[in-house]
Amino acid sequence: MHWADxxxxxxxxxxxxxxxxxxxxxxxxxxxxxxxxxxTADAIVKAVNDKGGKARLLYVADNADPLRKVYPFLDExxxxxxxxxxxxxxxxxxxxxxxxxxxxxxxxxALERVGVYPEVVNNYQFYKEGxxxxxxKRIIDQTETARKILETVSGRQLPKxxxxxxxxxxxxxxxTGKVTKYDWPYVTFENDNGEExxxxxxxxxxxxxxxxxxxxxxxxxxxTFEAFGKDHATKGGSYDTGKEIIEKILGSKVPHHIVxxxxxxxxxxxxxxxxxxxxxxxxxxxxxxxxxxxxxxMQPQPNRHIDFDPGLGLLNSVDKYDRTEKxxxxxxxxxxxxxxxxxxxxxxxxxxKPQVLPYRHLVTLTQSKDGNDEIIxxxxxxxxxxxxxxxxxKRLETRxxxxxxxxxxxxxxxxxxVIQKEPPKIEFNKEDLKRINQLREKMSEVGWTPDEIxxxxxxxxxxxxxxxxxxxxxxxxVILGKEKGxxxxxxxxxxxxxxxxxxxxxx
RNA sequence: GGGCCUGUAGCUCAGCUAGGUAGAGCGUCCGGCUUUUAACCGGACGGCCAAGGGUUCGAAUCCCUUCAGGCCCGCCA
Numbered sequence: 001m002h003w004a005d006x007x008x009x010x011x012x013x014x015x016x017x018x019x020x021x022x023x024x025x026x027x028x029x030x031x032x033x034x035x036x037x038x039x040t041a042d043a044i045v046k047a048v049n050d051k052g053g054k055a056r057l058l059y060v061a062d063n064a065d066p067l068r069k070v071y072p073f074l075d076e077x078x079x080x081x082x083x084x085x086x087x088x089x090x091x092x093x094x095x096x097x098x099x100x101x102x103x104x105x106x107x108x109x110a111l112e113r114v115g116v117y118p119e120v121v122n123n124y125q126f127y128k129e130g131x132x133x134x135x136x137k138r139i140i141d142q143t144e145t146a147r148k149i150l151e152t153v154s155g156r157q158l159p160k161x162x163x164x165x166x167x168x169x170x171x172x173x174x175x176t177g178k179v180t181k182y183d184w185p186y187v188t189f190e191n192d193n194g195e196e197x198x199x200x201x202x203x204x205x206x207x208x209x210x211x212x213x214x215x216x217x218x219x220x221x222x223x224t225f226e227a228f229g230k231d232h233a234t235k236g237g238s239y240d241t242g243k244e245i246i247e248k249i250l251g252s253k254v255p256h257h258i259v260x261x262x263x264x265x266x267x268x269x270x271x272x273x274x275x276x277x278x279x280x281x282x283x284x285x286x287x288x289x290x291x292x293x294x295x296x297x298m299q300p301q302p303n304r305h306i307d308f309d310p311g312l313g314l315l316n317s318v319d320k321y322d323r324t325e326k327x328x329x330x331x332x333x334x335x336x337x338x339x340x341x342x343x344x345x346x347x348x349x350x351x352x353k354p355q356v357l358p359y360r361h362l363v364t365l366t367q368s369k370d371g372n373d374e375i376i377x378x379x380x381x382x383x384x385x386x387x388x389x390x391x392x393x394k395r396l397e398t399r400x401x402x403x404x405x406x407x408x409x410x411x412x413x414x415x416x417x418v419i420q421k422e423p424p425k426i427e428f429n430k431e432d433l434k435r436i437n438q439l440r441e442k443m444s445e446v447g448w449t450p451d452e453i454x455x456x457x458x459x460x461x462x463x464x465x466x467x468x469x470x471x472x473x474x475x476x477x478v479i480l481g482k483e484k485g486x487x488x489x490x491x492x493x494x495x496x497x498x499x500x501x502x503x504x505x506x507x
Numbered sequence: 508g509g510g511c512c513u514g515u516a517g518c519u520c521a522g523c524u525a526g527g528u529a530g531a532g533c534g535u536c537c538g539g540c541u542u543u544u545a546a547c548c549g550g551a552c553g554g555c556c557a558a559g560g561g562u563u564c565g566a567a568u569c570c571c572u573u574c575a576g577g578c579c580c581g582c583c584a
Contacts, residue, residue: 006524025584068583155509156581210584234580235510261512262578270578300520303512305577307519316545320532334531336521360544415544458541472543484544491544 002339003258003301008047011225011256016053020045021223021255022118023060026087026100028071030107031278032293032308033263033271035114039297040227040260042116043343058221059118063088063100064127064207066174084173086207088124100124106282114290115346121221123213127204135216135250136201136208137184139164142249149244150211154236163187168206170197211238215246223255227302233259260302266309279310286405288314289398292321295344299337310410318359329353355392357384359399363411364486366403368419368494372396382450382493417480419495423506424481428474433507435474438464440504448497454489478503 001009011018022041024034041057048055064086070079074093082090092102111118126132139146146164151157161178167189169175177189177197185202199205208216217223232238243254262270271278284293287310296317300306321344327333328341329352342349357379365375376396379385388396407416428436438460446456461468475492476485479500485491492500 001524027584062584065584154581213584230511230579231584232579233511237510237580238584259511264577304520305512312545319545323532334521364544412544417544455541461541468541469543476544486544487546488543 002047002298002336002343004043004047004298004343005051005339007044007225007256007258008051008053011044011048011055012051012053015224018045018048018053018055018224019058019222020048020055021058021060021217021221021226023058023062023121023123025062025065026103026107027065027067028073028103029278029280030103031271031280032284033278034107035110035281035284035293036260036263036297036302036306037227037229038111038116038118039114039294040258040302041225042118043298044225044227046343057116057118058121058223060121060123060217060221061100061104062123062213063098063104064124064204065210067099084169084175086124086174088122089172106280110282110285113285113346114294121217123217124204126220127207130202130204131220132208132213132216133185133202135212135219136165138249138251139208139212139216139245140182140184145249146212146245149248150241153241153244154211163189164209164212165199165201166207166209167191167197168199170195174206211241212245214238215242215250218242218246218255219250219252224253225256227258227260230259230261258302261305263306263308266307266311266313279308283405283409284310287402287409288406289318289321289395289402290346291344292318294346295321295324295340298340298343310406311412312415314406314410315359315363315415322356322359325354326356350391354395355385355388357396359403360486361490362396362399363403363407363415364491365494366400367407367417368491372400375400378494382490414484417482417485419479420481423478423503426477426507428507432470432474435460435464435466435471436478436504436507439471439474440501443492443497443504444501448493450489450493452489453492454487457488478507 020041022038024030024037038057038059045055045057066084066086067079067082067090069083070076078093079090087100088098090099091097092099095102097105108120140163143162143164147158147162163179163182165187166174167177167187169177169191175191177191179187179189180196181188181198185200186198187201188196188198191197207213218226228239239257246252246254264270265279296306296308324333324337324341328338333341361379361384362375365378369375369378372393376385376388376393385392442456442460443453446452457468457471460466460471472488473483475488476483479485479495
């Protein structure tokens with residue numbers, strides 16, 4: 001059984017209504033690795049609903065968290081002064097938005113493209129509205145229990161004067177301090193400068209520290225399941241302490257969970273937005289069809305890491321997805337693969353097998369043709385499609401757009417080419433010039449279809465006892481100015497015969 | 508120091524939740540097809556399931572130990 005269904009069945013044993021939670025601290029560009037979390041959660045929502053349950057998907061933006069440091073992608077001068085302020089209160093690197101929205105907005109747009117529509121929880125707003133009042137008060141009332149849990153479970157020592165609240169200093173920064181007076185909902189503390197500052201905890205002046213904030217969210221949002229990264233899953237980590245806090249202090253149930261692994265950039269290591277080694281989710285979605293992104297995450301077990309190669313590997317992933325799709329409709333897939341495919345669909349599964357054009361051909365056409373109409377006309381002329389239905393057209397448009405972006409950003413040089421408008425200046429030797437003549441004759445008489453053109457190269461090979469490779473090389477050279485290129489039969493057939501013969505004639 | 512995950516064919520992985528004769532794709536080799544930015548069709552080769560022990564009539568699967576790799580935690584979230 002697919003992992004999403006395994007989890008869903010477990011959840012349904014304890015009730016039919018579920019709240020599946022997911023979230024992030026929007027401290028930088030939200031990358032593909034972060035997307036694994038919400039897509040994992042989304043798969044479970046779908047699985048629960050498919051089995052007759054009712055599940056909601058939440059996405060918590062932890063925008064009450066402070067800016068921890070000046071990340072490499074930030075302007076040092078501008079942000080040095082802003083370290084310590086909640087992400088929701090500081091300006092974005094560009095534009096008029098706040099910092100958190102600047103990073104969240106494109107991510108949510110990306111989520112729509114992969115068909116994920118979560119209910120967004122604005123954590124900062126929640127604090128302001130006093131949503132955590134009850135939890136905060138309970139924890140403060142049982143400070144000693146909370147302290148004991150944190151100390152024994154995590155094995156760390158808390159300061160003597162520990163108070164379960166991260167204060168808001170008189171300059172607006174979050175900080176620690178020594179409590180001098182407490183009278184719910186007010187707490188007064190002494191800051192580093194020896195000044196006394198009073199926070200109204202019911203109005204979001206300050207926040208709960210993370211290890212208390214998380215279980216409080218579980219309680220307030222009635223979360224029954226959460227997928228989180230391995231960083232939270234370590235023994236004595238925030239999940240372990242959160243479990244105790246919610247059971248012993250907040251009087252609620254511990255959500256079920258699964259732990260997912262990181263997505264590594266092939267050959268470079270784990271993605272981290274803080275180091276800049278990451279591909280933002282929205283960039284990813286401009287480069288690859290959304291169903292393929294989903295599929296990359298639905299296919300493997302969540303606890304396995306994914307090596308992601310944005311170069312040639314991405315091309316292979318799309319090809320593999322297409323083959324999987326074909327096998328799905330031909331009913332040749334095993335249970336788990338079929339389910340992974342279903343869960344990868346953006347909209348409902350189409351009943352009929354969609355029209356598939358080889359992605360590699362599109363990579364060629366995108367570089368040699370001007371716009372989708374020309375591409376479609378060429379595909380029709382070369383016999384790859386007969387008629388394109390509406391979905392087929394939509395799919396093609398999405399894909400050519402992805403390919404353009406991919407070619408620009410991550411494609412390896414080996415797949416890129418430019419049709420030379422002017423004949424490249426090449427000094428061919430005598431033999432080559434002879435072959436060029438042979439080629440020109442052949443090209444002017446051969447049937448102008450991919451197969452016939454392709455075959456003609458082997459006819460030349462037979463007739464001249466020269467390896468076909470030589471003819472390929474010449475053809476690529478005169479058209480692209482490089483010795484390799486796309487599969488020639490198809491490639492030449494996409495061009496006008498006259499263009500090809502004239503070009504050969506200039507040498 | 509502690510923890511989690513992974514280890515199955517040359518490579519990438521499925522199978523393990525619920526034990527019952529080891530699977531797929533790619534690669535290799537052979538055959539077919541006039542064959543290339545990583546073509547297609549058919550077939551074959553290929554594995555003491557990391558090692559050791561235990562439970563069992565029976566273990567890739569469950570338990571224990573060891574080894575190897577990856578990562579996380581011991582600041583913050």
